[in-house]
Amino acid sequence: GAVVSQHPSRVICKSGTSVKIECRSLDFQATTMFWYRQFPKQSLMLMATSNEGSKATYEQGVEKDKFLINHASLTLSTLTVTSAHPEDSSFYICSARAGAGNQPQHFGDGTRLSIL
Amino acid sequence: RKEVEQDPGPFNVPEGATVAFNCTYSNSASQSFFWYRQDCRKEPKLLMSVYSSGNEDGRFTAQLNRASQYISLLIRDSKLSDSATYLCVVNNDGGSQGNLIFGKGTKLSVKP
Numbered sequence: 001g002a003v004v005s006q007h008p009s010r011v012i013c014k015s016g017t018s019v020k021i022e023c024r025s026l027d028f029q030a031t032t033m034f035w036y037r038q039f040p041k042q043s044l045m046l047m048a049t050s051n052e053g054s055k056a057t058y059e060q061g062v063e064k065d066k067f068l069i070n071h072a073s074l075t076l077s078t079l080t081v082t083s084a085h086p087e088d089s090s091f092y093i094c095s096a097r098a099g100a101g102n103q104p105q106h107f108g109d110g111t112r113l114s115i116l
Numbered sequence: 117r118k119e120v121e122q123d124p125g126p127f128n129v130p131e132g133a134t135v136a137f138n139c140t141y142s143n144s145a146s147q148s149f150f151w152y153r154q155d156c157r158k159e160p161k162l163l164m165s166v167y168s169s170g171n172e173d174g175r176f177t178a179q180l181n182r183a184s185q186y187i188s189l190l191i192r193d194s195k196l197s198d199s200a201t202y203l204c205v206v207n208n209d210g211g212s213q214g215n216l217i218f219g220k221g222t223k224l225s226v227k228p
Binding site: 006034041042043044045046049091093095104105106107108109110112 | 120150157158159160161162165203215216218219220221
């Protein structure tokens with residue numbers, strides 16, 4: 001149980017392109033979904049938290065106009081990296097949680113984004 | 117002081133060895149604790165939650181010391197497949213957001 005699917009797993013594109021990443025909870029309803037970013041040899045850093053039907057809450061230093069998050073249903077959240085640049089190249093991982101804040105989060109497979 | 121600190125390792129151990137990882141956290145109000153494992157270039161996977169009374173799952177035992185703000189993970193009878201990075205994770209907010217704070221991880225390499 002608790003399967004989270006993330007798509008695509010790998011993206012390589014030119015600078016200036018916008019990239020959309022989908023995160024789906026396949027066998028449970030995710031009241032909250034999270035988006036993380038991980039640079040090489042660094043820890044996962046939370047970018048934003050989204051609750052279904054609400055605006056996402058962004059962490060300090062994360063530009064909401066650059067990283068657009070939509071959480072339209074209890075099973076789908078999307079992250080769009082707008083006008084991506086090489087410094088946005090990273091491993092982006094979503095997670096989903098059903099229920100209260102003390103429950104574990106379940107992670108998607110991650111998306112490796114490379115901007116040329 | 118970093119919110120969650122771990123020894124990065126690597127820990128290089130032979131198969132069958134017992135190995136222990138430690139982790140400290142800075143926020144005394146932290147509410148829940150987890151160990152995740154992350155394989156190279158993969159997403160983190162939940163290994164186990166950590167409870168105040170200590171808990172065991174097969175070869176894995178987790179301990180929590182709230183007074184010292186210290187968490188540990190013990191792996192007995194190490195297998196080659198245990199090779200991974202082990203992430204100590206703390207939840208600072210028991211409310212709706214549930215903000216997880218990740219340590220950088222401790223790398224384990226189990227050799228034949």
